[in-house]
Amino acid sequence: xxxxxxxxxxxxxxxxxxxxxxxxxxxxxxxxxxxxxxxxxxxxxxxxxxxxxxxxxxxxxxxxxxxxxxxxxxxxxxxxxxxxxxxxxxxxxxxxxxxxxxxxxxxxxxxxxxxxxxxxxxxxxxxxxxxx
Amino acid sequence: xxxxxxxxxxxxxxxxxxxxxxxxxxxxxxxxxxxxxxxxxxxxxxxxxxxxxxxxxxxxxxxxxxxxxxxxxxxxxxxxxxxxxxxxxxxxxxxxxxxxxxxxxxxxxxxxxxxxxxxxxxxxxxxxxxxx
DNA sequence: AGGCTCTTTAGAATGATTTTAAACTAGTAA
DNA sequence: TTACTAGTTTAAAATCATTCTAAAGAGCCT
Numbered sequence: 427x428x429x430x431x432x433x434x435x436x437x438x439x440x441x442x443x444x445x446x447x448x449x450x451x452x453x454x455x456x457x458x459x460x461x462x463x464x465x466x467x468x469x470x471x472x473x474x475x476x477x478x479x480x481x482x483x484x485x486x487x488x489x490x491x492x493x494x495x496x497x498x499x500x501x502x503x504x505x506x507x508x509x510x511x512x513x514x515x516x517x518x519x520x521x522x523x524x525x526x527x528x529x530x531x532x533x534x535x536x537x538x539x540x541x542x543x544x545x546x547x548x549x550x551x552x553x554x555x556x557x558x
Numbered sequence: 559x560x561x562x563x564x565x566x567x568x569x570x571x572x573x574x575x576x577x578x579x580x581x582x583x584x585x586x587x588x589x590x591x592x593x594x595x596x597x598x599x600x601x602x603x604x605x606x607x608x609x610x611x612x613x614x615x616x617x618x619x620x621x622x623x624x625x626x627x628x629x630x631x632x633x634x635x636x637x638x639x640x641x642x643x644x645x646x647x648x649x650x651x652x653x654x655x656x657x658x659x660x661x662x663x664x665x666x667x668x669x670x671x672x673x674x675x676x677x678x679x680x681x682x683x684x685x686x687x688x689x690x
Numbered sequence: 691a692g693g694c695t696c697t698t699t700a701g702a703a704t705g706a707t708t709t710t711a712a713a714c715t716a717g718t719a720a
Numbered sequence: 721t722t723a724c725t726a727g728t729t730t731a732a733a734a735t736c737a738t739t740c741t742a743a744a745g746a747g748c749c750t
Contacts, residue, residue, distance in 0.1 A: 477700070478700090498630055501636055514671060516673060540648060545687065547686045551681070551683050555672045574715075635706055
């Protein structure tokens with residue numbers, strides 16, 4: 427808990443009860459994908475008290491601080507990945523399943539040259555899959 | 559117009575006045591990106607009558623029929639690309655600018671093996687850029 | 691403890707999109 | 721032409737994830 431508080435402080439976030447609780451769930455080293463909704467439900471199940479708005483705020487703050495990564499696969503709702511390392515995703519629209527693509531599966535041959543006056547900030551690759 | 563009606567019929571869509579009007583705007587061979595909102599505005603400017611709901615329905619139907627391609631870059635609203643050929647995108651979050659990446663800029667080295675029992679359906683690559 | 695700022699909260703507001711049920715129309719057959 | 725039927729369009733209401741609001745609460749420094 428002390429370490430979590432320190433990690434939040436380093437990220438420029440005051441370690442409030444709510445943020446520490448969410449950090450304990452999401453920043454434990456496990457790689458998983460959550461939505462604001464799934465996280466809210468998980469928090470409720472554990473008997474913790476964090477309001478809906480704070481869940482959204484915290485997910486956004488963690489993402490801005492680089493503690494989480496936002497994954498855009500559709501525009502129904504946001505997905506957050508606890509794995510912030512460079513990697514890509516498989517996504518099954520039917521089941522809404524999101525799976526990390528192993529990092530050693532090198533995918534990109536080269537990056538294209540960005541338009542004049544621009545630089546590349548991030549690369550998102552989503553490979554849509556479906557059950558055979 | 560006759561040709562458009564025929565194209566819609568081939569796609570399994572009855573060529574109604576509204577669909578033909580939208581097809582005339584989007585399926586003329588030009589490559590561009592539209593939103594439901596920008597298309598609605600364009601229709602209004604031209605003095606055409608198509609309801610908001612029909613614009614949404616038509617964009618979805620055209621996409622399902624393979625006449626348009628949906629591009630997911632964020633989850634604020636949907637973008638549709640009149641270029642349905644395999645290609646990727648540059649996206650600037652700041653300006654909301656979406657630019658096609660020239661097709662001859664080959665990006666992918668190889669596709670990763672999809673999870674067991676699954677096959678690859680589509681590959682979305684979005685390269686986020688920002689002004690230097 | 692006091693005090694200042696940042697946070698949290700419940701609830702309202704937003705905004706893109708979908709749904710609804712009734713009115714309309716394309717296509718077909720008489 | 722006329723009539724019919726299934727598919728479409730419509731305006732308006734509903735939905736739903738997310739953000740905003742203003743008031744109450746909680747870190748943290750002195």
